[in-house]
Amino acid sequence: MSVVAVRHGAVTYGGRHVLRDVNFEVTTGQVVAILGANGSGKSTLVRTILGLVPLAGGEIDLFGTPRARFRTWARIGYVPQRIGAGSGVPATVGEVVASGRLARRGIFRPARAADRDAVRAALEDVGLLDRINDPVTTLSGGQQQRTLIARALAGRPDLLVLDEPTAGVDAASQEAFAAVLGRFAERGGTILLVAHELGPLEPLIDKAVVVHDGRIAYEGRVPEPAGHHAAPGHDHVHPHAEPERPAICVAPTDRMPAS
Structure with a gap:
């Protein structure tokens, strides 16, 4: 079945x-x-797929439905680029992850046992259950990114979309991300991720799509690294200076768009 077209x-x-x-x-x-x-x-492409950037031409289908008519956003979990948790609304790790349940339960319905169980399961999956009551501002950068992944997983999505999840984080966190995504894939989940370099995520990848100058330049198996990227000991942690860094928060506006 087509998930994204x-x-x-x-x-x-x-x-x-x-x-x-x-x-x-x-x-x-x-x-x-x-x-x-x-x-x-590449980041513009995933944001366009999610309806965060408007199309100037062409068509996008999600789960076989034209995006303009797609309404079941709970089926999609989105992990944005790495952000600074301190710039958002003060919240605990558990509160941030619980916001990932909003698309499923609705904004005005109180949390139920199923919501609390999903939050705990997601935090356990990313190895942060012991930090559930800690302020998110006390976490390291890699732990903050794992919190965002847990937030997406808490919604029990069918498709997980991640925008450069390993950018700027340490090697141990990259390995942790790979393990979490591997378990999600083993459960039958579909993953679409943006990356500058794959690092420990590479063994998980079924298909690579290379974007160059706004066009698809290649589609197939992960291409072999070239140039300095192929050198032994090359550091795969690169700084990224994308202009947008949305704040981490538990506000209802953090949900997928309605159209």
């Missing part, structure tokens, strides 16, 4: 073409990596 997708910013004639598909159970250099358009 993009046909002739195009995005423009201020008259500049950011994505042009993009075509690709993610099917049930696949782990797909969108690769490319900074500025290639």
Whole structure:
């Protein structure tokens, strides 16, 4: 079954073409990596798939439904790029993860036992159950990113979308992310992730999609590294200076768009 299908997708910013004639598909159970250099358009592509960036042309289907008519956003868990937890609303780790249940239970319904169980299970999966009552500001960068993954997992999604989950975090956290995503995939989940480099995530990848200058330049098996990336001991932790860093919070606006 098709989970994500993009046909002739195009995005423009201020008259500049950011994505042009993009075509690709993610099917049930696949782990797909969108690769490319900074500025290639890879993050814009996933944000467009999620409806966070408008299409200038083309079509996108989610689970076989045109995105404009898609309503079951609880089926999708989204993990944005690494952020600074201190810039958001003060909250505990458990409160942040619990916000991932909003799309399933609704904003105005009180949390039920199933919601609390899902939060605890997600935190246990990422190895942070013992920090459930701690302020998220006390966590390391890698632990904050694991909290965001737990928030997405708490919603029990069918599709997990991650935007550079390992960027700027230590090697131990990257290994932890790989283990969590591997377990999600083993349970039948579908994963779409954006990465500059894969590191320990590489063994999980079924298909790589390389974006260059707003177009799909390659689609297939993960390409072999070249140049300095292939050198022994090359550090796969790179700083990323994307302009947007949304604050971590438990506000209802953190949900997927309604259309």
